[in-house]
Amino acid sequence: MNTQRVGEVIEASTTDFVAQCYELYQSPPLGSLVKTADSPLELYGIVYHATTTSLEPGRRPIARGKDEASEEAIYQSSPQLLKLLRSEFSALVVGHREGDRLYHYLPPKPARIHGFVYLCSPDEVKEFSQSFDFLNILINTHLPVSVEELVAASLRQMSQVYEDSHTFLVAAGKELAVLVSQFNQLKAILGRIKE
Amino acid sequence: MSQQLGIVVSGSLNKGVEVRLDSTASVEDMAVGRYVTIEGERRRFFGMITDVSLGVIDQQLTQTPPDVSDPFMAEVLAGTSTYGTLHVSPYLTIGGDVANLLEGPQPVKTIPRHFSAVNLASDQDIELVFGKEDKERFWIGNPLDMETKLCLSMENLVERSSGVFGKSGTGKTFFTRQLLIGMLQKGKAVNLIFDMHNEYGWEGRSEEGRKVKALKQLFQEKVAVFTLDEENSRRRGVSTDFVVRIGYDEIEPEDMVLLRQTLNLTEPAVEAVYQMRRHFGKNWLQSTIDLKDSDESKELLDELHIHESTYQNLQRGLATIRRLPFLVPHSPDNPVGRILEYLERGINVVLEFGRYDDVTAYILVANLLTRRIHAQYRERVERAMGEDTAPPHPLVITIEEAHKFLNPGVANQTIFGTIAREMRKYSVTLLVIDQRPSGIDEEVMSQIGTKITFLLDNERDIDSVLAGVSGKSELKSVLAKLASKQQALIFGHAVPMPVTFQPREYGSAESYKAFIPGGEAELRQQTEKDIEELWK
Numbered sequence: 001m002n003t004q005r006v007g008e009v010i011e012a013s014t015t016d017f018v019a020q021c022y023e024l025y026q027s028p029p030l031g032s033l034v035k036t037a038d039s040p041l042e043l044y045g046i047v048y049h050a051t052t053t054s055l056e057p058g059r060r061p062i063a064r065g066k067d068e069a070s071e072e073a074i075y076q077s078s079p080q081l082l083k084l085l086r087s088e089f090s091a092l093v094v095g096h097r098e099g100d101r102l103y104h105y106l107p108p109k110p111a112r113i114h115g116f117v118y119l120c121s122p123d124e125v126k127e128f129s130q131s132f133d134f135l136n137i138l139i140n141t142h143l144p145v146s147v148e149e150l151v152a153a154s155l156r157q158m159s160q161v162y163e164d165s166h167t168f169l170v171a172a173g174k175e176l177a178v179l180v181s182q183f184n185q186l187k188a189i190l191g192r193i194k195e
Numbered sequence: 196m197s198q199q200l201g202i203v204v205s206g207s208l209n210k211g212v213e214v215r216l217d218s219t220a221s222v223e224d225m226a227v228g229r230y231v232t233i234e235g236e237r238r239r240f241f242g243m244i245t246d247v248s249l250g251v252i253d254q255q256l257t258q259t260p261p262d263v264s265d266p267f268m269a270e271v272l273a274g275t276s277t278y279g280t281l282h283v284s285p286y287l288t289i290g291g292d293v294a295n296l297l298e299g300p301q302p303v304k305t306i307p308r309h310f311s312a313v314n315l316a317s318d319q320d321i322e323l324v325f326g327k328e329d330k331e332r333f334w335i336g337n338p339l340d341m342e343t344k345l346c347l348s349m350e351n352l353v354e355r356s357s358g359v360f361g362k363s364g365t366g367k368t369f370f371t372r373q374l375l376i377g378m379l380q381k382g383k384a385v386n387l388i389f390d391m392h393n394e395y396g397w398e399g400r401s402e403e404g405r406k407v408k409a410l411k412q413l414f415q416e417k418v419a420v421f422t423l424d425e426e427n428s429r430r431r432g433v434s435t436d437f438v439v440r441i442g443y444d445e446i447e448p449e450d451m452v453l454l455r456q457t458l459n460l461t462e463p464a465v466e467a468v469y470q471m472r473r474h475f476g477k478n479w480l481q482s483t484i485d486l487k488d489s490d491e492s493k494e495l496l497d498e499l500h501i502h503e504s505t506y507q508n509l510q511r512g513l514a515t516i517r518r519l520p521f522l523v524p525h526s527p528d529n530p531v532g533r534i535l536e537y538l539e540r541g542i543n544v545v546l547e548f549g550r551y552d553d554v555t556a557y558i559l560v561a562n563l564l565t566r567r568i569h570a571q572y573r574e575r576v577e578r579a580m581g582e583d584t585a586p587p588h589p590l591v592i593t594i595e596e597a598h599k600f601l602n603p604g605v606a607n608q609t610i611f612g613t614i615a616r617e618m619r620k621y622s623v624t625l626l627v628i629d630q631r632p633s634g635i636d637e638e639v640m641s642q643i644g645t646k647i648t649f650l651l652d653n654e655r656d657i658d659s660v661l662a663g664v665s666g667k668s669e670l671k672s673v674l675a676k677l678a679s680k681q682q683a684l685i686f687g688h689a690v691p692m693p694v695t696f697q698p699r700e701y702g703s704a705e706s707y708k709a710f711i712p713g714g715e716a717e718l719r720q721q722t723e724k725d726i727e728e729l730w731k
Contacts, residue, residue: 166267173271174218183253183276187261187268194267 003118007089009036012111015141016092017045019117024082025052027089028119030145031153033128034091036115041098043111044120044128045091046154048143052087061085091117092141092150094134104133122161129158129168132175139179148185151176152192159193169193200225201281203233203311211245211284211669212306214313218274222247228339228673228684228695230316231283235307238290241300241316241324241692245669246282283313284669286692287324300324300691318343324691333377335370336698339682345696349377351689353384353589355644356615356625358597360632360660365649366681368394369401370698371628372409374647375593379414379543384589386543386626387534387568389561391552391595396420396545397433407702410545419537421530423521423560424549437533439546442526443480445563446516448472452608453562453600457555458512463505470499481524484513519556531567538568541588558599565592566610573621589622597627598634606636615639633659644688650677664693 006028007019017036021027027050028034035044054061061084065074075081096107120128128134138151155172159165173190180186200220206212212233216222225247233240251257256276263269285307287300300323321343328334332346352374359374361367372395378384388395397411397420410418411433419436422428428435448468451458455465468479474495475482486492496506516522537544546564548557572590579586594600594611606612614623616639627643629635633655641663651657657674661667664686670693674684677695686693 170267170270173267174275177252177271177275181253183255183259183261186276190268190271194265 003121003124005116006034006119007117009111009113009115009117010088012113012115014093014106014110016048016090017043017111017115017117018088018090021087021089024085024087027052027087029153029157031150031155031157033120033125033154033158034117035097035120035124036111036117038107038109038112038115041096041107041109043093043107044095044097045093046134046138046150047089048092048145048150050087050089052085055084055086092138092143094137095128102128104131105137125158125161129161132172135172135175136179148188148192152189155193198315200231200313200315201279203307203309203313204280205309206283206306208303208306211242211282211666214281214283215250216274216279216281218278220279222249222279225279225281226340227676230321230338230341230694231281232314232316232320233283233285233307234312234314235288236311238288238307240285240303240307240311241287241289241320242283242285243669243673243693243695244281245284245666245672248280248282250278250280252276252278281313282669284666286666289323316341321345325694331381331383333381334699335373335377335685336683336696339695339697345694347377347685347689349381349383352645353378353591353624355688356627356642357645357647357687357689358627358629358632358640358643358660359647359649360629360651360656361649361683362651362679363630365679366683366698367628367630367649368392368399369407369701370647370649370683371395371593371626372399372407373699373701374626375410375543376413378591379410379417382541384591384624385538385541386545386591386593387538387565388543388545388593389557389564389595390545390547390593391557393427393431393433393547393549393552395593396547397431401702405702408707410543413707414543417541418543418545420545420547421534422547422549423551423556424547427549428547433547435547436537437528437530439530439560440521440523440526440528441530441560441563443522443524444477445526446480446522446559447563447566448479449566449608449610450559450563451512453558453605454512454516454555456604457558457599458515459508460512461505461508463502464509464512467499467501467505467509470501474499480513480516483509484517515555516559519551519559521551521556521560531564531571534564535568535571538590539587554596554599557596561594562600562609562611565614568592569610569614569621569623572623576621586622589624591624591626593626593628595628597625597629598631601627601635601639603636606639612636612639615642632656635659637662645685645690646687647683647685648674649683650674650679666693 007021009017010020011018028047030047032047033044034047035042068074093106095104139147159168162168176189177186201214201216203212204215225244227244229244231242231244233242261268285303288303289300321338326332326346328344328346331350332348334344335347336345338345359367359371375386378386390396395409398409399407401407411420420433421437421439422435423439425438451468452465471483472479534544575587600609600611614625640659646660648660657671661670664670673695682697684693684695
């Protein structure tokens with residue numbers, strides 16, 4: 001299958017999982033749909049947060065570029081940096097697959113540590129976004145990013161796989177109009193997803 | 196084709212149901228007065244749109260409206276955060292099982308359950324409710340924005356009195372002509388038409404001045420034109436069947452009561468008429484006019500306790516009547532007898548007033564003739580009941596300016612009031628045509644079975660037409676929104692539910708063809724063909 005492996009689960013809970021990227025700065029875009037297998041289930045998540053930090057929590061990177069000509073040159077002259085830093089991303093669990101069936105609600109168990117995380121293929125994204133039930137999960141969770149940003153980002157990502165992205169976004173917008181009780185919040189989301 | 200409009204979201208039997216429009220249906224395509232069907236769980240409902248409104252999910256939308264110039268925003272909000280609602284009054288229901296299907300539509304006693312689908316009524320639905328054009332039903336027009344033929348059972352119509360109301364120039368006369376043709380075509384009743392403005396007998400005129408054929412031209416055999424003004428009829432090229440002359444001795448005190456307002460008579464003067472009648476007998480009118488200014492007359496007035504000024508007032512009134520040229524001291528013929536003779540043969544009678552189209556003449560003649568005709572009819576019906584023979588043809592009497600005969604002051608005394616109240620017991624009903632229904636006595640109004648109303652804009656007129664109708668306030672909004680011409684609302688006895696419609700076209704050569712009995716023969720052929728098909 002044409003899926004791209006983007007990382008490995010290093011922390012998991014019922015509602016979300018954190019994965020570390022294999023390459024520094026290679027985390028999938030905000031709002032993209034990822035999946036991880038936990039046989040016989042496949043968990044789907046939406047990327048809601050990404051960080052790049054020092055490998056050791058107590059040791060912060062220091063500025064190194066004073067005598068360098070370009071940013072790129074810093075990494076070239078200190079190749080160990082790529083190993084001392086790491087990129088992680090967090091995904092909110094929004095559904096799972098069991099056999100042929102897709103469920104837009106939480107799986108019975110969280111993801112497994114060291115489970116591989118893949119970016120979903122356009123076909124999978126299309127299949128998953130046939131139902132907008134996942135929006136409800138996005139709206140009702142407390143996250144470090146604002147709900148408006150996350151919802152808008154995920155819809156923008158998903159709309160890219162559709163030829164007629166306008167129709168998809170209108171349909172999603174209508175669903176949101178029903179789900180979001182505050183008009184200001186709705187307006188903020190709609191403002192972020194219109195083309 | 197039926198098209199889903201939305202779903203029922205709330206409602207009550209009394210107030211009607213609220214329907215939330217689907218986002219695909221635009222509020223602007225809706226119109227009050229249109230028909231919808233509601234697919235309930237066990238039964239279907241037929242209703243009418245009586246109001247259209249806008250709703251929002253969040254009140255904030257109304258306070259800080261979104262930027263609708265953004266098409267994306269507008270598209271998303273339509274039908275979700277902002278939506279249209281319809282107010283639908285259900286009138287009829289039909290159950291899903293066989294027994295109910297055979298019974299046909301029944302008046303509603305409940306409402307559809309939550310979220311029942313609401314569709315625009317299809318042609319078949321209309322046909323199911325109002326029936327097809329056949330030998331009893333007459334095609335009167337099309338429901339608003341629909342192609343279906345709206346048919347009216349003429350038998351039901353003539354069972355009760357009916358009324359055609361509307362401001363002048365809205366199409367009352369054109370429609371009445373069609374109704375009369377309907378009754379004639381279906382042969383359910385004979386008509387006596389008091390034709391104040393000479394519009395129903397031979398020919399009338401449209402507002403543009405175009406001549407249109409009236410009854411006699413279309414149904415030579417079945418219509419007789421009587422006239423009060425022979426000369427005028429001749430000049431208009433109308434072949435009349437009879438010239439009506441009325442003798443003084445045929446005028447009764449009751450006729451004077453009716454004329455009180457138009458003749459400017461005082462209350463005591465009307466009283467004096469009765470005293471004169473008692474004193475002089477049948478010939479009272481001639482005798483009163485003949486009273487000279489002598490001592491004998493004075494004595495007589497004293498004896499009858501009639502005051503001098505009252506007497507003068509009465510004389511002035513009588514002088515006005517005397518000036519009517521169709522009144523003669525002794526009528527050479529018996530107009531009532533002649534009218535009845537025609538009616539008995541099933542021939543409709545149109546009485547033209549020629550130049551005498553003032554209210555005095557109209558009230559006097561219409562009341563006088565009708566009273567006698569009603570008395571005769573009554574006698575015949577009673578005899579028929581006693582002898583168990585066939586009763587006479589049902590009779591429909593058409594009067595214009597009905598509020599002059601049926602206003603609260605005189606409705607109790609005129610024969611028209613009696614006919615309206617007694618209704619069909621004696622097979623005589625009224626077809627009243629009026630532009631000021633508020634002038635008609637409430638009691639009479641409540642007895643009018645079928646009402647057809649064109650646009651009315653006076654609040655009191657609207658109230659009086661709709662008095663006693665269930666769902667009055669809903670119908671009121673429908674009535675107030677009728678077009679100023681050629682649109683009417685019909686409700687009451689002859690129709691299963693109220694309906695706004697556009698009357699059939701009248702005045703072109705094709706339209707006449709559709710009205711004359713040739714059409715009936717075709718219909719019969721069609722029926723026969725249908726029957727054959729059925730047995731194949």
